Amino acid sequence: VALNVHLFTVVPKGFFPQQDIGQIMGGIQADQSISFQLMREKLGRFVAIVKDDPAVDTVVGYTGGSQTNSGFLFIALKPLEQRDASADQVIARLRPKLAKVPGATLFLQAMQDVRAGGRQSNAQYQYTLQSDDLDLLREWTPKITEALRSVPDIADVNSDTQEKGLEIDLKIDRDTAARLGLSMAQISNTLYDAFGQRQVSTIYAPLNQYHVVMEVAPAYWQDPRTLDDIRISTSGGALAGSASTAAVAAVSTQLTGSADALSADAVRNANTNRIANTTKSGASTGAAVSTRFNLSVPLSAFATFGPGTTPLAVNHQGLFAASTLSFNLKPGVTLGEGLAAINRAMVQLGVPASIHGTSQGTAKLFQQSLGTQPLLILVALLSVYVVLGILYESFVHPLTILSTLPSAGVGAVLALIVCKSEFSLIALIGVILLIGIVKKNAIMMVDFALEAERARGLSPEAAIREACLQRFRPILMTTLAAIFGAVPLALASGTGAELRQPLGITIIGGLMVSQLLTLYTTPVVYLLLDRLRRRPARASREETGGAAPLAPAE
Incomplete structure (x- = not known):
């Protein structure tokens, strides 16, 4: 039991195994002042670089959405037998090439069959910073982001905080505008006509319909001096x-x-x-x-304007200002190791107490599962003990049967360590299955020994020895059948096979170790507990000085 506890603390832990299903998703984060046209150019360069990789089959990319400086790529890889690298290896060799594109960054992550959490970000895992002081959060978010980028266990660290979007600050002198006969509604409508893409009509065709949008010519979109040429009609109508x-x-x-x-x-x-x-x-x-x-007044006659900066978005979570950091794991690093590295970096950086960080999405569910895993195993053991106690009408013999489980746990965790696999939720399912499979060895021996004591009057030593001899063949047959049944899971190599491999590894490792030890440990535990069970009757006989009959075997 102590060895199980030690191995459980040292084994690398994760939530779900990292899969290669032949698909990669990428998120583009460009400079906050980038235009839509320049963003399309960046997207085209990223698509061209990705398509040149020999493992890539197709690439689909698009930009736009809530922020003009963001975009997305969906990459389909060739089948495993037609490429020489896994999805993670493809991402690793694309990163240096993609980094040569100035003004934008493409964050790639391998898509998974199972992804918990509903957050959309540029990386697979999220860590959210929260504070009741927005200014303090804006000050520390860039510092924390830069510190985490130097952590060797994680990669692609980025933040959703974008505070440097360009804007034009337009200040209107309302008194002057009123003297010129202009209202705020007239000014707002004119500016919206120029830059707001107002739909003024619809052209109906036999097979489709087309919206007619009014705006200034695209050549004037990017030049703030266009505002010098904006004129407001005093009548609120056309200028002619x-x-x-x-x-x-x-x-x-x-x-x-x-x-x-x-x-x-x-x-x-x-x-x-x-x-x-x-x-x-x-x-x-x-x-x-x-x-x-019907006079027209230039905008500069009653307004001043100049460049400024503005946040592209202000995020909140739980009524607090929030900033979410996204990150991926380096190859060979588990989620538990990555989160531990983040916590160490936060402590070393000396983050103020008013700023606290929590995992979100998949990382949050992983931390929650770590606290429930020991409880889940304990509940499974208690359920087995109660059922066996009812069937044997004894408090002692179920302990003999449960004594076979620690060896199975040791074998399962050792197999994961040897195979360089993490203890994930799938591995936990394998451990739960082992609780049901392994105890059948002890059940067959204990049941035979009890029957031999009751029916033929054999001593506990003779009964358990004969049980080992008589039940060795069925025990070996059932164990080998279960091991060979789990071999395809452990050796699977198809698309998404990484999700099933921990299940086969834990079952095979647990059954092999338990099979080697059960035939030796079960008789010892059986005799030890039998002597403890008979000790009260022996003490009572010595006190009375009589020859009390032995208590029947339970």
Whole structure:
């Protein structure tokens, strides 16, 4: 039991084995001030580099989404028999080539059949920093990220905190704008018309429909000086053409009853219409005269603007400001070793107490499973003990049967260490299966020995010796059958076989060691516990001085 505890503490631990299913996913993180057009160029260069690798079959990449400086790649590798490297090896040899692309980084990770946690990131595992002080978190996140990049056990460390996105700070003098007859709605609508990609119409075709989008020419997107040419219409409408206004009533005099008065009014109205037609307000029609001037005011007349920086996103988790660090593991490093290295780096860096880090996604579930694994094994052992106690109507003989399990545990963990495999959730399933398989050896011997004592009156020594001789053949047959049944799992080499290998390794290792030791340890434990069981009856007989009969075997 002590050896089991020691081996469990030293064996490398993981959540699920790292698989090679022939697919790789990549996340692109570019400079925060990058444009959409330049991002497309970076994506094309990454795709070209990946396609040149002989192990790659197809590549699909796209950019856009919530942030213009991000993109994704999905890489399909050739079948295992047609390539000379695993997915992790392909990623390792692509990294130096991809690092030559300036202004952007491509983070690659091998896709898995089983992935717990719903977080999307540029790497397989996540570690989240939280604090109630946003400024302090923004100060320490780059420091922690740089410190973790120097940790030898992890790779592809990156953060979702992006605080240096470029923006134009536009400050509007509302008083000046009001004097010019401009409202904030007019200003906002004009800017949205220029840069917001407003949909103004839809063209319907027999087989499709097309949105008509209004914006400035693409050549002016990237130049902030374009704002100098933006002009705001004081009427809120077009800068040219007729303005839509209310009708203006004809002017009349007090001499409405005379012909001279009517003639004077007509001349005055005609002159008013002629003056209106000469202004910039547009055409005048009949009795309706437009008196509003459709002027355009340059944006610089009432606003100032200049470059600035802004966060591309502000993340929160559990009501606290949060920053998530993503990372991958170096080849041969388990998840437990990677998390331990991160914790050591955090302590050495002296992170303030107000900033605390927790694992997320797959890493969080792994840490939770570490605390429940010993409890799960203990519950399985208690369940077996209760069932055997009921069947044998004894508290002692179930202990004899359970005594065979420590040797199986030692064999399972040693097999994982020898095969350089981690103790994962799949290996734990193998240990649980061993609890059910291994105890059948002791059950066959103990059951035969008890029957020999009761039916033929044999002594415990003679009964257990005969049980070993008589049950050796069925014990060996069942053990070999189970071992050979697990060999295909341990030696599997197809796509995704890494997920099944720990199950076969633990079963084979546990059965081999338990088979070698069970025939020697079970008789010893049986006789030892039998003497302990008979000791109260022997002590009672010595006190009374009588020859009390031996207690029947249970």
